[in-house]
Amino acid sequence: MAVDHAAAEVDHLAAERAAARFDVEAMKIAWAGSRHAVDVADRMARLVASDPVFRKDNRTMLSRKDLFKDTLRKAAHAWKRIVELRLTEEEASLLRQYVDQPGYVDLHWGMFVPAIKGQGTEEQQKKWLPLAYKFQIIGCYAQTELGHGSNVQGLETTATFDPMTDEFVIHSPTLTSSKWWPGGLGKASTHAVVYARLITEGKDYGIHGFIVQLRSLEDHSPLPGVTLGDIGGKFGSGAYNSMDNGVLRFDHVRIPRDQMLMRLSQVTREGKYVQSDVPKQLLYGTMVYVRQSIVADASKALSRAVCIAVRYSAIRKQFGSQDGGPETQVLNYRTQQSRLFPLLASAYAFRFVGDWLNWLYTDVTQKLEVKDYSTLQEAHACTAGLKAVTTSATADAIEECRKLCGGHGYLNSSGLPELFAVYVPACTYEGDNVVLLLQVARILMKTVSQLTSGKQPVGTMAYMGKVQHLMQSKCAVKTEAFEARALRMAVNCAQNIGQASNQEEGFYERSPDLLEAAVAHIQLIIVTKFIEKVHQDIPGHGVKEQLQNLCNVYALYTLHKHLGDFLATGSLTPKQGALANEQLGKLYAQVRPNAVALVDAFNYTDHYLGSVLGRYDGNVYPALYEEAWKDPLNETVVPEGYHEYLRPLLKQQLKLSRL
Ligand SMILES: CCCCC/C=C\C/C=C\C/C=C\C/C=C\CCCC(=O)SCCNC(=O)CCNC(=O)[C@H](O)C(C)(C)COP(=O)(O)OP(=O)(O)OC[C@H]1O[C@@H](n2cnc3c(N)ncnc32)[C@H](O)[C@@H]1OP(=O)(O)O
Numbered sequence: 001m002a003v004d005h006a007a008a009e010v011d012h013l014a015a016e017r018a019a020a021r022f023d024v025e026a027m028k029i030a031w032a033g034s035r036h037a038v039d040v041a042d043r044m045a046r047l048v049a050s051d052p053v054f055r056k057d058n059r060t061m062l063s064r065k066d067l068f069k070d071t072l073r074k075a076a077h078a079w080k081r082i083v084e085l086r087l088t089e090e091e092a093s094l095l096r097q098y099v100d101q102p103g104y105v106d107l108h109w110g111m112f113v114p115a116i117k118g119q120g121t122e123e124q125q126k127k128w129l130p131l132a133y134k135f136q137i138i139g140c141y142a143q144t145e146l147g148h149g150s151n152v153q154g155l156e157t158t159a160t161f162d163p164m165t166d167e168f169v170i171h172s173p174t175l176t177s178s179k180w181w182p183g184g185l186g187k188a189s190t191h192a193v194v195y196a197r198l199i200t201e202g203k204d205y206g207i208h209g210f211i212v213q214l215r216s217l218e219d220h221s222p223l224p225g226v227t228l229g230d231i232g233g234k235f236g237s238g239a240y241n242s243m244d245n246g247v248l249r250f251d252h253v254r255i256p257r258d259q260m261l262m263r264l265s266q267v268t269r270e271g272k273y274v275q276s277d278v279p280k281q282l283l284y285g286t287m288v289y290v291r292q293s294i295v296a297d298a299s300k301a302l303s304r305a306v307c308i309a310v311r312y313s314a315i316r317k318q319f320g321s322q323d324g325g326p327e328t329q330v331l332n333y334r335t336q337q338s339r340l341f342p343l344l345a346s347a348y349a350f351r352f353v354g355d356w357l358n359w360l361y362t363d364v365t366q367k368l369e370v371k372d373y374s375t376l377q378e379a380h381a382c383t384a385g386l387k388a389v390t391t392s393a394t395a396d397a398i399e400e401c402r403k404l405c406g407g408h409g410y411l412n413s414s415g416l417p418e419l420f421a422v423y424v425p426a427c428t429y430e431g432d433n434v435v436l437l438l439q440v441a442r443i444l445m446k447t448v449s450q451l452t453s454g455k456q457p458v459g460t461m462a463y464m465g466k467v468q469h470l471m472q473s474k475c476a477v478k479t480e481a482f483e484a485r486a487l488r489m490a491v492n493c494a495q496n497i498g499q500a501s502n503q504e505e506g507f508y509e510r511s512p513d514l515l516e517a518a519v520a521h522i523q524l525i526i527v528t529k530f531i532e533k534v535h536q537d538i539p540g541h542g543v544k545e546q547l548q549n550l551c552n553v554y555a556l557y558t559l560h561k562h563l564g565d566f567l568a569t570g571s572l573t574p575k576q577g578a579l580a581n582e583q584l585g586k587l588y589a590q591v592r593p594n595a596v597a598l599v600d601a602f603n604y605t606d607h608y609l610g611s612v613l614g615r616y617d618g619n620v621y622p623a624l625y626e627e628a629w630k631d632p633l634n635e636t637v638v639p640e641g642y643h644e645y646l647r648p649l650l651k652q653q654l655k656l657s658r659l
């Protein structure tokens with residue numbers, strides 16, 4: 001009976017796949033970006049999935065110590081494979097992604113190396129990068145302190161130049177100046193890029209980066225004057241606990257002068273501070289780089305959750321049978337569709353805006369090389385804003401996917417609890433989302449204030465130049481409604497701030513509204529980039545149509561969810577709002593037969609998904625049943641503790657009942 005039932009579920013996914021109205025292989029290419037991208041990702045995913053060292057199904061059952069050791073083992077094994085197989089940078093980075101276990105390597109490659117590349121001189125790069133590339137040193141990014149994370153200018157660690165010895169003295173003057181949070185710092189790193197206040201000739205020049213060795217390269221013990229360790233267990237079982245986020249204190253630790261990252265500014269042998277002719281914000285360049293990669297990462301995390309929820313919703317049946325006929329797949333419920341399909345559309349939306357952001361980042365970097373700083377603000381606003389909007393939406397969506405899977409979604413074996421626990425700090429790290437949106441809002445206010453002086457906004461702000469038209473128009477076209485909403489919200493905020501006695505006070509008072517204006521601006525960017533994508537030539541039977549549908553779903557769902565904004569700003573009439581909702585229902589019906597194929601296009605292996613509910617073959621129930629028995633609690637039939645705590649209790653009850 002159980003076996004028959006399982007076979008029927010497997011057939012269900014086959015039937016879903018057969019019903020799809022587009023070419024899945026071509027959609028894989030549209031999702032990944034090219035045939036090459038599909039092939040290389042597929043190869044790396046299979047390499048990881050087929051290697052027993054990379055097994056991760058027991059991860060949530062490991063103690064913190066075992067989990068950490070497992071992470072070290074996986075990282076070392078991954079490196080061995082990368083070297084043995086002579087993998088390219090692209091292949092190696094994909095391999096690490098598919099290993100799918102947060103660890104020191106993420107910060108080594110993701111922040112330590114980029115910080116040296118972005119802020120080190122050529123000479124410094126020549127010295128340090130080869131060591132890092134060969135893992136002769138392991139580095140992390142030590143910026144945040146116990147007392148300050150968001151307010152980078154408020155950091156307290158000092159780097160005081162000593163002209164007598166030509167050294168900097170790195171010191172933690174207070175408890176709150178202890179470095180706190182850097183990943184890889186707690187147990188693994190030998191070096192760090194440390195951000196500290198540069199003091200020379202008695203003057204504080206603010207925050208600068210320094211390369212500091214922390215541990216002996218012989219026996220890994222902390223160097224004299226360095227105190228360091230792990231900051232303790234974090235949210236969720238397994239999850240981010242594989243990472244050794246650390247604490248670090250310095251007691252007058254000396255480093256040579258040439259370990260200050262000197263691309264942006266220098267200290268001479270005599271102790272003179274020299275500022276290069278580059279904007280000082282380039283100090284924040286590593287954060288900009290990581291924020292853009294976090295946007296690409298959002299679509300990965302979201303698509304994994306959606307893949308699990310869609311496949312399981314096609315398998316799961318509840319109600320709907322009369323006189324013993326088949327029950328309804330929960331995917332057929334309109335409510336399930338209206339909760340799930342916008343998330344599917346968001347995964348595609350974030351994927352494409354992530355690609356565009358990567359293009360923008362590359363373009364800005366090339367301009368910086370030739371000292372063109374004109375697009376720096378645009379890069380900051382787009383990376384900060386998109387990082388904030390996509391990570392918040394993704395964290396919420398993973399939790400929604402858990403609920404969409406009912407009770408079984410709460411099991412670790414569904415993969416969703418761990419995915420959520422690993423993902424949710426993305427709303428905080430690399431800039432708290434609210435803090436980042438307020439940065440976007442500042443730039444919006446600056447842009448609005450310049451409109452009257454005739455300065456034409458450029459890039460993603462260009463629409464604000466159509467101020468006359470957008471403030472008055474009735475919007476018939478979808479993008480125009482998004483533009484009008486964003487602009488009118490920004491202009492409202494600017495007018496309200498203008499009425500305050502001083503600008504800063506006004507900004508502070510209006511910050512909740514500013515946050516919403518920033519979200520509106522960023523959502524406009526996401527919608528615009530999705531539309532631009534579907535206007536491109538996209539090969540493959542039915543692929544463009546599916547993407548067009550998803551683009552409409554994303555835009556109309558966003559519009560529906562924020563209808564209050566559109567109505568309050570007069571960007572849409574209530575009637576248009578109601579029509580949009582009607583339309584959305586029709587679009588869901590078009591997505592329905594394609595849903596399983598649309599998540600197949602992500603091309604994830606079962607290993608990477610890590611979910612019994614999201615299995616490609618749909619064989620969910622036997623897998624769930626089998627998985628339960630693997631829990632250490634089931635190693636014995638009678639639990640440990642029975643003799644101490646259950647038996648005496650039960651015997652006591654027996655005695656009492658005999659009384
Ligand atoms: C396992 C899953 C991993 C998934 C990740 C996937 C991929 C990532 C790859 C690798 C990474 C690996 C693992 C990732 C895991 C964890 C990593 C976490 C690492 C960290 O977590 S690492 C610490 C990050 N910590 C922050 O993120 C602090 C946030 N806090 C700030 O960032 C600033 O502190 C701010 C901006 C709030 C205020 O700063 P402020 O007070 O100095 O500035 P102010 O507001 O006065 O602005 C003055 C002028 O600078 C401009 N401006 C500001 N920022 C700029 C920028 N970035 N670029 C260009 N211009 C900028 C303004 O627009 C203005 O311009 P103007 O003068 O023209 O108006």
Ligand SMILES: Cc1cc2nc3c(=O)[nH]c(=O)nc-3n(C[C@H](O)[C@H](O)[C@H](O)COP(=O)(O)OP(=O)(O)OC[C@H]3O[C@@H](n4cnc5c(N)ncnc54)[C@H](O)[C@@H]3O)c2cc1C
Pocket residue numbers: 107141142143144147148149150151180181182183240245425428429430431432433434435438
């Ligand atoms: C898993 C994880 C990994 C990390 N890895 C690293 C790392 O490798 N290296 C590193 O240096 N750091 C790392 N960090 C630190 C991280 O970058 C900071 O935690 C982050 O920048 C937020 O700063 P905070 O903790 O000071 O938050 P706070 O700024 O203290 O935020 C607390 C609250 O105050 C609000 N708030 C703060 N300022 C304002 C404002 N101006 N206006 C309105 N509201 C405000 C925030 O919205 C939030 O609600 C990591 C953090 C985590 C969780």
